[in-house]
Amino acid sequence: MTKVALVLKGYPRLSETFIAQEIKALEQRGLQIQLVSLRHPTDSHVHPIHQEIKAPVNYLPEYLHQEPWRVIKALVKVIPKSTFWRLLAVWWQDFKRDRTRNRLRRLGQALVLAVELPAATQWLYAHFIHTPGSVTRYTSLLTGLPWSCSAHAKDIWTTPQWELAEKLNELTWLATCTQANQQYLQSLSATPEKVMLVYHGLDFNRFNAKTPSNISAPSNISDSVVSVDDKFSNETNEETNSPVVQLISVGRAVAKKGYDVLLQALAQLPNELNWRFVHIGGGPLLAGLKQQAIRLGIANQVVWLGAQPQAEVLAQYRQSAIFVLASKITEDGDRDGLPNVLMEAQSQGVACIASNISGIPELIIDEKTGLLVPQDDVTALTHAIAKLISDSEFRHQLAAAGQQRVTTEFSLNTTIERLAQQFGLASSEQIGVEKRGK
Template sequence: MKKIALVLKGYPRLSETFIAQEIRALELRGFDITLVSLRHPTDTSTHPIHQQIEADVLYLPEYLHVEPLRVLKACFHVVKRYSLTKVVKQFIQDLKRDTSRGRVRRFGQSLVLAAEMPEGIEQMYAHFLHTPASVTRYAALINDLPWSCSAHAKDIWTSEKWDLAEKLTELQWLSTCTAANHEYLQSLAEDPSKVHLVYHGLDFTRFQHVNRVSRVDVNGRSADNPVKIISVGRAVPKKGYDDLLNALAQLPKDLHWHLTHIGGGEILKRLQKQAADLGIDKYIDWQGAQPQLTVLEAYRESDLFVLASKIVADGDRDGLPNVLMEAQSQSVCCLATDISGIPELIDSGKNGILVESNNVEQLASALADLLRDGEKRERLGVEGQKQLHRRFDVKIGIDQLEKLFNNID
C-alpha cells in the first residue's frame, strides 16, 4: 500500500468534485492518502463523496502570521533534521522573479509540511501546478521525497513559463486533462514523456443514468411550459456568463425559456444586475452553490445545458469542465463553446453543439434553434450519454494514475 501526501489548495470544495472523485477512487485501489490543504474550507456544505473519503487532512497555516509559533517550530525541526541549502537557493531564485507575499507564504507552508509530514509517506502529489505544486516542490527539496502533479486550467495558462518548465524538470510525472494542455506542457518540458494525458472522466456509479420523461414536444411556444435551461459553474469571467445573458436577451420575445444557474462566484451579483438591466431576470433562478445530489436532480429536470466558456485577459480558461460530462450523463443536450478540451468531449452536431467563444450572435442563434427543436435536443442528449460512457469512464483515468504512482510503463 503506497503512502501518498496529496496537496490541495483547499479541501473540501464543492467546485472540485473531480478531485474528490479521484481521491476516493485511489483509496479504493489501495493507496493510503493523507490530504494536505493550504486553506481551510469555505463552503458550507459538502458532497456525499466527501463523507466517503477516509483520508486524514493536514491543514497548513493559511497565513503565516496567524500561526507564528507553528511556523517557528517547523523551522527549528527542519534545520535540525535536513539540509536547507537546495531549498533556500531555489526560494531566493524564485523570489527574485516573483516578489509577491504569496511566494513567501508558499515557502513558509512548505517548511510546515516538511516538518509535519506523516511517517511513511513515499510520494507527494499536488493538484494544480501553481500554488500547491510550489509548496510541494519546496517540501520535496527539503525532505528529498519524489513528487508529481496533476495540472488543469488556470494553473497552467496563468503561470509563468519559467515556473512551469522548472517544475516539469524536477517532478517525476505530470498528468493533465486536455490535449491542448498536454501539447503545451510537453513543449515546455525537457523530457516530454513526463507529461501524460489523463481525462478525469466520470464515476457512473455516482452519476447513474435515469430515464427522463420525454419533453420533445416542448418547443418554447408556451409560456406555461418553457424550455428548461441549466448552467452549472462558478460565476467567474472565464465561464462566459455575461455572453450567455446577452445571448438570452437577444432571443425572440415569443420564445419561452427559464434558466437555472447553480454556482457561487465572485461576479455573481454583477451578473444578477446585468440580467436585471437586460430585462430577463424574471426568467432566471440563481441557486448559488449546491451539493451534488441537488445538482444531479437539477440536470434531470432540465432540457438543455449551456456553458459559454472563454479565454480571459490573463489567459485563464476552462480545461474540460466536468459539469458538461455530468449533464451528458443524464442525457441532457449540451451547448458549449469550442475552446480548450471541450471539443474533445463534444463533436458538434453529433453529441452536442459547439459555437465560437465570445460570439454572442452565434450563441443566441444556437440557443433559439435548440429551444425550438425538442427532437434535436433529445437526439443529441442521448448520443452524448452514449459516447460519454464509451470514452470518459473514470476507471480509465484511474488505471493510468495507478500505473504512474507504481512506476509501471
C-alpha cells in the same frame, strides 16, 4: 502499500468534484492518502463523496502570521539540514522573479508540511501546478521525497513559463486533463514523456441517469428544487401553449465562464420561445450578473441557486433540457480545461452547448453530440440556444448521442487506471483476479 501526501489548494470544495472522485477511487485501489490543504473550506455544503473519503486532512497555516509558532517550530527543526539551504537557494531564485507575499507563504507552508509529514510518507502529489505545486516542490527539495502533479486549467495558463519549465524538470510525472494542456506542457519540458493525458472521467455509479431515485437531495436544500418548479410550473407560451424549456449552467461566477455573454444571448432570444435559466454556483461576479439580468429584462426568467451539493445539482440536471457553458479565454490567459460539468450534464441526457476552446472539442463533437460556438460570440450562442429550444427532435438526438459518448469514453473506471499505474497500484483486472482467487 504506497503512502502519499496529496496537496490541495482547498479541501473540500464543491467545485472540485473531480478531485474527490479521484481520491475516492485511489483509496479503493489501496493508496494510503494524507490530504494536505493550503486553505480551510469556505463552502457551506459538501458532496456525499467527501463524507466517504477516509483520508485525514492536515490544514497548513493559511497565512503565516495566523500560526507563527507552528512556522517557527518547523524552521528550527529544518535549519540544521543541508537540504534547507539548498531549498533556500532555489526559493531565492523564484522570489527574485516573483517578489510576492504568496511566494514567502509557500515557503513557510512547505516548512510546516515537511516536519509534519507522517513518517512513512513515500510520495508527494499536488493537484494544480501553481501554488500547491510550489509547496509540494519545496517540500520535495527539503525531504528528498519524489513528487508528481495533476495540472488542469488556470494553474497552467496563468503560471509563467519559466516556473512551469522548472517544475516539469524536477517532478517525476504530471497528469493533465486535455490534449491542449498536454501539448503546451510538453513543449516546455526537457522530457515531454513525463506529461501524460488523463481525462478526469465520471463515476457512473453516482451519475446514473437510469436510476435517479438512487440519489436523494439532502433535506436542507431540497426546497430549492421546489421553488424553481413553483415559480414556473404554471407558465406556458400564450401563443403556442408550449411548456417552459429549462436551461441550466453549473459553474463559478468568474470571468472565464462567460456568464455575461450567456445572459446577453438569452436576452436576444425570440419572444415566442418559452424558457427559463437556472444557474448553480457561487463566485465573485454573481451579484453583478444578477444586476445584468435585471438590466437586460430577463430577471424573471432566471433562477440563481448559488453553490449546491451534488444531489441538488443532479436534481436540476434531470429537470433540464439544455446545458449551456459560454467559456472564454480571459486577458490573463485563464481558461477552462475540459469542464466536468459538461460530462455530468451529458451523463444525465441533457443536450449541451459550449464554446469551442481548450479541451471542450475533445468531448463535444459539433452537431453530433452537442453544439459548439465561438467564444464571446453572442449571436452564435443565441442561434444555438434558439435552435435547441425550438427543435426538440434535434435536441433529443444530441442528448442521446452525448450520453452515449460520455459513458463509453469518459468513465472514471478507465481513466483512473493510468494514475493507479503511476502510483504502483494493482490494476482493476489484478484486483478482480485476487478476489476470485480468494
